[in-house]
Amino acid sequence: MPPKKVVEEKKIPLGRPGNSLKSGIVGLANVGKSTLFQAITKCSLGNPANFPYATIDPEEARVIVPDERFDWLVEQYKPKSVVPANLTVYDIAGLTRGASTGAGLGNAFLSHIRAVDAVFQVVRCFDDAEIIHVEGDVDPIRDLEIISEELRIKDIEFTEKGLENIKKQTRRGGQSLEMKKLKEEEATIEKILQWLKDGKDVRKGTWAPKEVEVINPLFLLTAKPVVYLCNLSEKDYIRQKNKHLAKIAAWVKDNSPGDPIIPISVSFEERLTQFDSDAEAEEECKKIGTKSILPKVITTMRKALDLGSFFTTGTDEVRQWTIRNGTKAPQAAGVIHGDFEKTFIQCIVYNYSVLREEGDEAAVKAKGKVLTKGKDYVVMDGDIILIKAGAAKA
Structure with missing residues (x-):
């Protein structure tokens, strides 16, 4: 018989949940x-x-x-x-x-x-x-x-x-x-x-x-x-x-x-x-x-406080968002707008460290280092993210 899989208990941080601490x-x-x-x-x-x-x-x-x-x-x-x-x-x-x-x-x-x-x-x-x-x-x-x-x-x-x-x-x-x-x-x-x-x-x-x-x-x-x-x-x-x-x-x-x-x-x-x-x-x-x-x-x-950051970037705006480390992509999307969490489809992501190493966004794409991630993706400190979400229900 295969060994029984050990389910690791998720560590819950002390303190109230949330990103606005x-x-x-x-x-x-x-x-x-x-x-x-x-x-x-x-x-x-x-x-x-x-x-x-x-x-x-x-x-x-x-x-x-x-x-x-x-x-x-x-x-x-x-x-x-x-x-x-x-x-x-x-x-x-x-x-x-x-x-x-x-x-x-x-x-x-x-x-x-x-x-x-x-x-x-x-x-x-x-x-x-x-x-x-x-x-x-x-x-x-x-x-x-x-x-x-x-x-x-x-x-x-x-x-x-x-x-x-x-x-x-x-x-x-x-x-x-x-x-x-x-x-x-x-x-x-x-x-x-x-x-x-x-x-x-x-x-x-x-x-x-x-x-x-x-x-x-x-x-x-x-x-x-x-x-x-x-x-x-x-x-x-x-x-x-x-x-x-x-x-x-x-x-x-x-x-x-x-x-x-x-x-x-x-x-x-x-x-x-x-x-x-x-x-x-x-x-x-x-x-x-x-x-x-x-x-x-x-x-x-x-x-x-166990807080980290992700970024949204572009010529219109560069913004740094605060999240609790260990936050999954839909919840991170919810920090931008509540509807994005409910209608989250996927996110396009690469880390700041990769961008810094390659020099610019075009080089990151050319090297195939831009990733598409789903609902289970845990956002890393320094990620640069583009959220794809559906239309919110009226």
């Missing part, structure tokens, strides 16, 4: 969040005030994603219209110790974090007598512990509520398939609760696809990807040295292994935005022997 800038009060938001979005919130809760409602902006592939395509096609990819970023007001129990504006802040899909966690590593620290002194490890604990305490609360709701249903008993499913969900929620009570973040667990289906509707704070931004003084950033960095790296390795850590000087990034042109800002960077880290911050977050 949002990131939130999080941290204690007065660590540089609002100033970072201003720098990263090139838009002004006025001068961030030197006291906690200066930002009470989350501010939202779309940030252009830097991508040399897009720049090259624009140069190649010289289109009438260009539309780069963007990342939605929120500036969320500062957390404080006790936020999970409502201290400060705690509950509002935590609900704002719940509404985003990933977190930029800003950690203060600079001394400045002019800028007060909500805890009295600069201690990044203590700050990391406070935020980690507050998010986990809130998740325990969310999970306990979820458990309470499902227990109301399983108490009815019975042997139906629906009851069996509910009991499996109850066991998963109990497992999540224990994981959190053991002091661990949900994103660091190894969860089966069925467990992920239970986790995602809970919108847990510790299930979200995190990128740690260590906010240094300009001097420390230029010399790439700071007394706190090694300790932060050790803490992240022990508590959030694998999460990216990026040293940044928010004051330096803000200063670069004061120049009249990008060329002047670049000249300043050359003069002092450094560069802006913001492009890396944006691309690292996109990677943490």
